[in-house]
Amino acid sequence: MAGPNLEVFKFAVYVFFPVLVFLHYGDPEWYNTNVIPYKERIFPSEQKTTRTLPTNHLSVREELERIKAQKVARRAEKDQAAGSNVEEPAMSTERLV
Secondary structure (H helix, E strand, O other): OOOHHHHHHHHHHHHHHHHHHHHHHOOHHHHHHHHHHHHHHHOOOOOOOOOOOOOOHHHHHHHHHHHHHHHHHHHHHHHHHHHHHOOOOOOOOOOOO
């Protein structure tokens, strides 16, 4: 075996490594510079989140219809923007062999 010095070293690593990691990542300055900007990129802002969830069947259907209407409107707007920039090529009915 390696001896007691190795055991003392391993004990020091096991005890102090988590403490040092906690001190580094638990620092409020590190949190504000690294976590907050990343959080803002991943999660939507508070204004865009739904605060009241539908509770009955009718309100769930209404919310679903509203979401579908928004999706269709966005797709139509996207298609209109893409259609005005690029003309669609004529589709050939001939089969390629």
